[in-house]
Amino acid sequence: MNKTGFLLGIDAGSSRCKAAVFDPEGREIATASRPTTLLRPQPGWSELDPEEAWSAAVAVIGEALENAAIDPASIRAIGLSAAMVGAWVLDANGEPLRHGIVWEDSRSQPIIDEMQQRDPAVMSQIFQSSGSVMQQGCTLPVLAWLKRHEPDLIKRAAHVVSYKDFLRFRLTGLIATDRSEASVIPGDARSRSRGDGMIELFDLADCAHLLPPVRDSEEIIGGLSPRAAALTGLPKGTPVAIGAGDVVSTVVGAGGFDTDIATAVLGTTCLVGTCHDKPVFEPRDLGLLFSMPGDFWYRAMVNVAGTLNLDWAIGVLAPDLQHKPDCYDQVTALVDGVEIGAGGVSFLPYLSESGIIAPVVAPEARAQFSGLSPVHGRDHMLRAVYEGVAFALHDLVSALGFEGSRIRLTGGGSQSPVWCQMIADMLQMEVIVPAGTEFGARGAALIAATALGDFTGVRAASISVNAEGRRYQPSSENAVAYRKAYEVYARRRNALISGF
Secondary structure, eight states, X not given: OOSOSEEEEEEEOSSEEEEEEEOTTSOEEEEEXXXXXXXXXXXXXXXXXXXHHXXXXXXXXXXXXXXXXXXXXXXXXXXXXXXXXXBEEEOTTSOBSSOEEOTTOOTTHHHHHHHXXXXXXXXXXXXXXXXXXXXXXXXXXXXXXXXXXXHHHHHHOSEEEOHHHHHHHHHHSOOOEEHHHHTTTTXXXXXXXXXXXXXXXXXXXXXXGGSOOEEXXXXXXXXXXXXXXXXXXXXTTOEEEOOEEHHHHHHHHTTTTOSSSEEEEESSSEEEEEEESSOOOOSTTOSEEEEETTTEEEEEEEESOSHHHHXXXXXXXXXXXXXXXXXXXXXXXXXXXXXXXXXXXXXEOOOSTTOBOSSSOBTTOOOEEESOOTTOOHHHHHHHHHHHHHHHHHHHHHHXXXXXXEEEEESGGGGXXXXXXXHHHHHTSXXXXXXXXXXXXXXXXXXXXXXXXXXXXXXXXXXXXXOEXXXXXXXXXXXXXXXXXXXXXXXXXXXXXXXX
């Protein structure tokens, strides 16, 4: 960066909204975080209250500025990132007409089933356009569900946007989306935009006008509105960038444009991928393809649930530790006290309403423990959860076909030394944890900096902050034990998914 001042990045997930302030070199100055309540009013439904989401964003902006102890006027631009796809339905005044539907929602599955009954190859057709296995929470199938089940709402609607784009509307009063969102709703990965063919496939031509204009991530859409300025404490007119989806922003913020290092996210979702200068559709009908700013693509394999598995396990198995400040230290101590293989216990980490999309596509797959006996306690089960996520990551790396020797690890799970070492030993790869914590927010901030002209492109911005933090070297001594434990896990995984 070649200018003074600071950048603000916002990264809104389905369970937590975060903001961070960055200096001109892209270093984290201060962060703030606030939980949001994921609503499940019916089986398979996942929603957020738009007003709670907006209040959380306002709160973390204020907290991040206060923690940074800087003049709000020194913020040069705001970058945005959030959980992708889903559907946030707004009226002509931009007011929400219902709770926002998020990516994990699976209510559209019956519509997808009907489409597959009419044409068994329809999912492959979608993949050939978007490069991604379509999840039930993608915008087009959700919009098709709303058209069928909430027609009066659709008649009143003026806009159907994603989470990030809803927040940007509240900040600026302007409606738009970016290419990373448009190409996975599902859309067209080659053009990095929406595709008329996909809209027609879902019988949504009469709803196409509800979808927002598509613009480049690294573009300033406008300035902070007077109302948003008053709420956040930032100056009116502060530039706001279009931004990108959370996966894309995290890859940017982690310096993940290299092609010889895989970049993994161990957050609520677990995924691993590599960047390419052209869209990659192999292996067919597996994984996701994200359109990156600057004509790059990130090809990823995804296990829908990552750290969600550990959070759930702690709540169920260790509620006495859950709210203690040293919770993770105590859980780590329990896990360290159990040998590799968790005493024969395996955990299949498929804890999502939408199942899994790698190493196979199985919407019905669900998490489970296997191999339990009366000799096992919660320490074995917690160890099995850690190992299960590491084993799932191994499955993703194998499905990706990555043959390199290094993996860059981000997300909340990357802050756990025991997990990082476990992953290094399991994969027999060097694990690199970049410096910093809020990579989604940093990616959003770097995209905003590019929009201001600080960089020649987003790739250059990302490379500029590619500072390495901690490194974990694989232990050859543990490799044999992990291989044996993985073989047990793999047999149990195959037994589960062979039934679907």
